[in-house]
Amino acid sequence: MSVLALCFVLLNLAFLAQGKSAPGCSLSLNNNLPIKNEPVFFTQNGKNVEIMRPSPSSGKDSSFDLNTGEEFIVACPSNKNVIVETGKGESVAKCVSGSxxxxxxxxxxxxxxxxxxKADSDVIKxxxxxANGKGTVLEIGFKVSEGWFKLLEVCHDIAESKTYWASHSIKGDxxxxxxYRTTARPAFTRGEKWLFTGFNPDSAYKQDNQEKVLKTVLGAKSATAYLDSKATKFLARGHLAPDADFALSxxxxxxxYYVNAAPQWQSINAGNWLRTETxxxxxxxxxxxxxxxxxxxxGVSKMVDDKGQEKEIFMxxxxxxxxxxxxxxxxxxPQDNACIAIVATNNPFLKxxxxxxxxxxxxxxxxxxxxDDLFKGYVYCCxxxxxxxxxPHMPEINCKSTLQFKKK
Structure with a gap:
């Protein structure tokens, strides 16, 4: 066998070992997908359908890598939504080459x-x-003809309109x-009519309502001291499972969704809590x-009123x-069940x-x-x-050791 032929054989063996064939398709998440209304992609292996996962990235761009002829599902969940190219809600695509x-x-x-x-997600009960019986587990995900595909779940008290926790995973590879989203931050949504009954969470978070609540509970003088939108002194919709923990638009x-948020002071939301998420x-x-x-x-945040008394704040x-x-x-x-717990205060006015x-x-x-900066949040580990x-309402988590901080 000639050297050239041997090299050809070895190259093909390498592709086979990786389960790939050349040339295939490599779809950059940032350069080869639709910018405006990106669909949801699924892989299908027989009857097994899963949300499509990008290949491991070595830099600032991941990709969907497919063999030539490999099929995948393109879906546009939500009522009457369709793929512009096919006019259907879901279609099977096949890799030709490149993009x-x-x-x-x-x-x-x-x-x-x-x-x-927009490809819509859903909330299901x-x-x-x-939370020891106080909450109900809600799932957030995508509903398509192949079934229900969960992205994250939350523990929510429907009666009191509060979320105890949210659970998801960060795909580290x-x-x-x-x-990188090219559109502005979207508005939060209620999701279902049986959530936040009797009031509109959009209105509850508005700064004029914040002023009204604080004046009623604390008095005008204290409310004025606590609120200033130009100085990040207002309550934001604080993500529990943050958008930046997910790779696809x-x-x-x-x-x-409002069930995936809680009132968080903006100076902390954009301060040390943001650093914790990063x-x-x-x-x-x-x-x-x-x-x-x-x-x-x-807990419930307590703030000092005009008379020097601490009062709990509900929106x-x-x-x-x-x-x-x-x-x-x-x-x-998940490989060794090493865990770390991180805690942050939600009161920028601590002395x-x-x-x-x-x-x-x-x-x-x-x-x-x-x-060092209480205005941006006091953060520690446990x-x-x-x-x-x-x-007490924290879920049981299989933790066997302490997770060390690590950078690449």
């Missing part, structure tokens, strides 16, 4: 696979209880190459795992849509560092500490079991 696919009898570039309108947009993605990428994440709330009535006292996040490496609800182990395990003792 060219055949779909609906046409050969097209994947950039043209727009949906007529399960029969599972959570592709999160660095996520789609429809998945990011699916996080914009650190979560950093660790997921460094470990190259599907990092399990549970994010929740604890609706006397007990609904509470402003949490704390936000917390538990990260778990001194609060007493931690559990022993701080950030420095011991290499995690960054954010404790062992899972210690935080679980302080947060």
């Amino acid at each position: 060219t696919v055949s779909i609906g009898g046409k050969t097209v570039d994947t950039k043209t696979l727009d949906c007529k309108s 399960t029969d599972r209880n959570c 592709g999160i660095e190459g996520k789609v 429809p998945h990011q947009l699916a996080t914009y 650190n979560s993605r950093t660790v997921a990428a460094a470990l190259n795992v599907d990092l399990a994440v549970v994010t929740g709330t604890l 609706e009535g006397k007990s609904r849509l509470p402003v949490p006292e704390y936000y917390w996040k538990v990260l778990r490496n 001194s560092a609060p007493k931690p609800v559990c022993k701080d182990v950030c420095e011991k395990n290499g995690w960054p500490t954010y404790q 062992e899972y079991k210690d935080l679980k003792s302080a947060v």
